[in-house]
Amino acid sequence: MGEVANSRVYIGSVEQLLPQLLPKCRVIVITDSNIDRCHHALISSYEHIIIGLGEQAKNLTTLEKVYTQLMDMGADRSTFLLGIGGGIVTDITGFVGATYMRGVDFGFIPTTLLAMVDASVGGKNGVNIGGFKNMVGTFLQPNFVICDAAKLSTLSDREFAAGLAEVIKAAVIADAQLFELLESSDFDTLRTDGELLSRVVEAALQVKIDVVAADERERGLRRVLNLGHTIAHAIEKSTRVYNHGEAVAVGLCCVAEVAERLEKLSKADTLRIKDLCVRYNLPTELPEPITKLLKAIRKDKKREGDNLHLILPTAIGAVEDLSLSFDEVENVFKKRDMIKGLIFDMDGTLIQNMPYHMKAFNVLAERLGYQMLQPVTNKFYGRHNDEIFSAIAPQWIIDKYGLQYLSDEKEAIYRELYAGNVRLTDGLAELIADAKSKGVKCYIGSAGPRVNLELIWNGAELDDKIDGYICGDDIVNFKPHPEVFLKSCEAMGVSPEECVVFEDAISGIKAGWAAGCKVVALSTTATVEALAADGVEHIVPNFEGMTIASLEEMLYK
């Protein structure tokens, strides 16, 4: 399909292409045990060397073993090396090819999607040292690369998805049409539709070929291919949770967020990138706080002095190479990490100002990368007090929660009363539906919103719609209590200091504060001042007249 330097890239059947491409000399295959098992007929027709599995095998020890085996086999400068496997095999084969007896010819048959669209093309080969990725390596092109989508049928779903991360990366860098094509399909279709898969492989490969052809030795332009990789490498170094492709997906989402924060990428595009990762079974969230990853990022080989080259998406299909000071990068990431949980009180006087508060809350949740949100309240039915509630609670709620029985007639009164405040329940339902559609975990804290929501969805249905119900024991108490907030934080897996509470009730503000959360007091200036005089700290004073930008500014201070 294309040519990079002296290397030709083919898409098609290995069985048909290989006989035409192999030179008439001794051929030694380098592969791993999985490929040998899944594609034994192909491997066993050549002399072969089997290397270890996984990233930990991509090291100097493996290189030494391969050199020794080649020497034992009597391989000389006329021997042709054929790497058949994933990126580990192609990187090792390329390195050996570039260095064994000062260099021998080699070719690749990539067998993972990741190796097809990325690792096997471009002539870069590297091995890891002391846990740092690709610290030593070579630039040398294989004679040929054969990409045969049929060879991917034996690949696990997880490895297939990992390759898709590099496909998505290629689309974000330079191919908006490929991005749209992926948006219009899904994981299962791509796994089973060979023709579509070949098209996708071809398009992603084309991006890589074009970039490499313009800058073979990574002097400038080629750096765009590192989109998301600085963070991905740091993730791979610090945790074994994600494989390379998965780490790239998280890296992509992370740089999209950085670009958005620097106002280089629209929020809509950030979300499209995240949504596409989710669509193809890829993770989008960092496995641990970025602060822990910064140490590894500092050692990243792309660091030049105190500046870090970071490739940032500026649109779907366009990127920019930005040199940021290390402090700047740190600050962007640190800010992102400071707040992880949101608790939004959905009752009381909030309903008066619901549209704006709701919007602010949603915007903030989005800015956080849609982490978690948790409507929480301690009272029933908004501004109606407990007496009204106990006078109107419907039978089924009372049965369920052990409250006093009251008549259908009272329930009707309740509904009528409630109708005036229907925004409250509607808003909450909308918020949950919106959050869930974007993959946000959504918990109901305390009884109030649960009861409200059960008026829309019956109990079982509600349980399907939320991720959990936290503060059931507060049903009889009705009083905002620090325990409610602590339990909520616990359920979200965040510490209170990492959590922001949006609260209007003085008792709620105090309770959130006592729990150690940062509180956005949705109250009048006088109330907030009085609270501050009472010694309540951590309050973001008065929400009145505040813009979303100024709110963010204050929260991240």
Ligand SMILES: NC(=O)c1ccc[n+]([C@@H]2O[C@H](COP(=O)([O-])OP(=O)(O)OC[C@H]3O[C@@H](n4cnc5c(N)ncnc54)[C@H](O)[C@@H]3O)[C@@H](O)[C@H]2O)c1
């Ligand atoms: N040189 C480059 O330009 C470049 C670019 C991108 C990635 N890489 C490197 O590639 C490596 C990751 O490559 P990878 O994701 O292909 O990993 P990999 O080589 O470890 O392959 C993943 C797993 O799939 C198995 N496998 C491979 N093909 C299979 C098949 N057809 N059927 C069943 N199982 C199969 C392998 O045995 C392995 O267990 C990383 O080290 C990364 O740094 C290099």
